[in-house]
Amino acid sequence: MTGLSQLVKAYDVRGVVPDQWDEGLAELFGAAFVTVTQADTIVIGYDMRPSSPGLSRAFARGAAALGTSVTEIGLCSTDELYFASGRLDMPGAMFTASHNPAQYNGIKMCRAGAAPVGEDTGLAEIRALVEGWADNGAPEPVAVPGSITQRDVLADYAGYLRHLVDLSGIRPLKVVVDAGNGMGGHTVPTVFDGLPVDLVPMYFELDGTFPNHEANPLDPKNLVDLQARVIAEGADIGLAFDGDADRCFVIDERGEPVSPSAVTALVAARELAKHPGSTIIHNLITSWSVPEVVKEHGGIPVRTRVGHSFIKQEMARTGAVFGGEHSAHYYFRDFFNADTGMLAALHVLAALGHQDGTVSELVAAYDRYAASGEINSTVADQANRTAAVRAAYRDRPGAAVDDLDGLTVATADWWFNLRASNTEPLLRLNVEAPDSDTVARIRDEVLAIVRA
Incomplete structure (x- = not known):
């Protein structure tokens, strides 16, 4: 079976329909999902892409053929699917390709309670089963298939x-x-x-x-x-x-635009007001302002890798009340440790509506630094270019270097992170400093090495 290495990513399944996958493969994914999760019941939802209803129903058929009962919630957002998984205590599958162009589709999967399924938490096993069945034939259906029923959970x-x-x-x-x-x-x-x-x-x-x-x-x-x-x-x-x-x-x-880091800091302060002394998760590309605000409000900041499976694992491990990423993913303990942009939006509306100032005035206390935003560079050898940047900065006075997720170099005055894309020949650069001139200087220094 060829093509699954391009289809199964670190956190989800995503590819072009029908070139990379179709309803036949979706049916095998449904069977593999319930085999790995050992689920008696699952919940499935899908987005508005033309291919989503057919792929979703094929997945349901594959699951039901092995005796698992399926609850279909139909059109929904991904966080609505996480809600259903958490509230119904069922493993879940969401058919979406998020922000990708129309020809793409994918599956975001979770265990009961919206716990993540990623490469290290079941996705590799699901891929292996699908590859085997695609080459050797689908698994034998059970004598009594599971039911497929519909339920509306939007309200x-x-x-x-x-x-x-x-x-x-x-x-x-x-x-x-x-x-x-x-x-x-x-x-x-x-x-x-x-x-x-x-x-x-x-x-x-x-x-x-x-x-x-x-x-x-x-x-x-x-x-x-x-x-x-x-x-x-x-x-x-x-x-x-x-x-x-x-x-x-x-x-x-x-x-x-308001920086997602400023939103993270604002929501963190609100959550700490309700849950004093709690832990807040932030990935290593969020602004310095986030851990500063967390400490100022009596919380404990915990820095982690980029990506929802890492954030959710740290949320569960630490009992964190909230987590935020630079990409505008926001995670809440009260929402099954899952990410929901809608809940973050309600927090911002509540903060804005309970005072008389503007949004810009509201977030000013949380937006303290200049930042480059994410800058992508196409490179033939990601490791080689990263090593070259490391060599240029590792002996710089006052610079600390770490490898939690890519290469991070930090001084008292600035920091940058250089990460390789998991799916494309890209290096992603983020720079932050107290002022835009310093950001531009460090950005240009690093890019000159990356793009040499």
Whole structure:
């Protein structure tokens, strides 16, 4: 069986349909998933991509053929699937390719209680089974297949999120939301229903061909429409969701993006007010401001690798109340240690609505440094270029070097991280310093070596 090495990633399954995978392969993944998780029951959801319903149903057939009962929740966001997995205590599978272009699709899988399934926690075994069955024939179905039933959990999901954030008494807010034709268009109306919010929807029509822009708010060009609309509407805030609506990006009243690190620090401070002395997880690319704010509010910051499976494992290990990443993934202990952009958005709305200032004023205390953002360089030999950067900085006075995730070099005045992509011949650079001139200097120094 060829092609699965390109299809099965470190955290999920993702590839082009039908070139790299199809409903026949999805059926094998369903059988492999229930074999590895030893599940009697599972829950499945899917996004708005044209291929999602068929792939999802094929996965359900593969699971049911081995005797597992399947609950289908239909169209949903990824965090809605995590909610269902946590609330129903079932392993789950979400059919989505997140922010990838329309021709892609994938599967995000979790164990009961929304515990992650990654390369080291079951995904490698699932891949091995699928490869074997693809070469030698599908597993023999059991005599009595499992049932396949449908259940709508959207209202329960919305109610659960609203239960976790005190939105009582907030002032009226004008909120522009860009769903990017993704699943935010499905979840936002129900979650926001009844709030004192004048909702201005953008691209709420579910359309997995993404006719307006890619559903990837991490790319600045996909925020342009929202930024302009916030200004035109005189809105208090803008929110942008990615395709499967598990990430949320914030735009302030001036149309300027708010750093996900600032959102992480803000939410961390709110969670520490409810749970004094708790642990907060942050990945190594989040701003220095995050551990600073956590300590100032009496919490314990824990630095970890990039990626949801690492964050979730650390959340479980440490009992952390909250975790945040530079990519706008936000994780909550009260949400089964899973990531939910919607819950983070509600925290920001609550913080904004319970005071009279603007978003820019609200986040100013949490946005303390200049940053480069993630800069990608295409390189033929990632290890060689990384080694060259290490050699250039390891003996620099006052510099500390660590290898937690890629190469991080830090001094009292600046830090940078250089990480290799798991799926492309890229090196990703992030730089932070107190001022933009220092960021530019370090950025240019490192890129000169990377791109030599």
